[in-house]
Amino acid sequence: MTDRLAQQFSFLQEADRLKTVLRAGRLTDGSRRENSAEHSWHLALYAMVLADQAPADVDLSRVMRMLILHDLVEIDAGDVPIHAAGGTAHASDAQQAAEEAAAARIFGLLPPDQGAAFRALWDEFEANTTPDAIFAKSLDRVQPVMQNIANDGGSWKEYGVTVDQLDSRVGAKIRRGLPAVWDWVRLRALPLLP
């Protein structure tokens, strides 16, 4: 057990570094940029609160585990703002390769059985095809929208985001998992676009 615990705590200590990865968006009080660890916490809370919007075949426990894990690769690969110059709804090949390498290294710190299970959850989230992943991804996309609404437009103004960009880069993924929520949120987002 000692070796297993040593591996587990090595992973948990490495994970601490996600608290220093900064995202484009700010806290709702505008005081500073959000980091990816607290963003992941917020997403798990979003999952709990918006669980009543999930289709019946969604397993909330798996969704929460996916959301807790989903950004760990940013420890090595960084966060790519979805509205940055040249941004699209999809990561570049180089970014995807960097994230794959990060996943291999970081999940590789765990005991092999656990590393494989965590990696499978991350792969499922990234592939975005199962009901759990689609719901999780829609939460990952709607939370920054709500942060920007609270911040009077926030990073949309910084990046000059258009309605088309909001709909294609963000709305399309939110609509897949949270269609009724997207209708509600979009109405409140549009007046704040630059």
Place this chain on the structure above:
Amino acid sequence: MTDRLAQQFSFLQEADRLKTVLRAGRLTDGSRRENSAEHSWHLALYAMVLADQAPADVDLSRVMRMLILHDLVEIDAGDVPIHAAGGTAHASDAQQAAEEAAAARIFGLLPPDQGAAFRALWDEFEANTTPDAIFAKSLDRVQPVMQNIANDGGSWKEYGVTVDQLDSRVGAKIRRGLPAVWDWVRLRALPLLP
């Protein structure tokens, strides 16, 4: 549904403030104090990783939900460092009253059915008598120990923590939920006490 969503997003926006509540301990790189939102994320990850240490009657999904919620009251009531001057293993009556009022206000932002369910999870965590709460509480106590070990003693040195204080304020709760882990961690903590 519109009113329900408005209440849910009001709660989720208020929850964002937990990212500005600072704890006594620091990140493992020592760069700054940890906030309670990213601490809660780290605990959910601890729960996933140390799930193989949980008794069979522990429901990991409930544990994760408890951990995501457990510090929200600090938005109003603040974080009380367990090793601060006059600190004990238990919160003061005044602190408990402040946390009860915070729970009423913050969970009260949600639709009533959801607010009651979240409040019940928080009450269960605080009472620390069910298998899920005991496991969750032991994670909440062991993570700061690991942060201090990574920080060469961290807040133990700042507060002049003794072996007896570590055992009574921290070890007793960890031992209830994670007895084998506490044996392993304690050996690594003792040489770093001041």
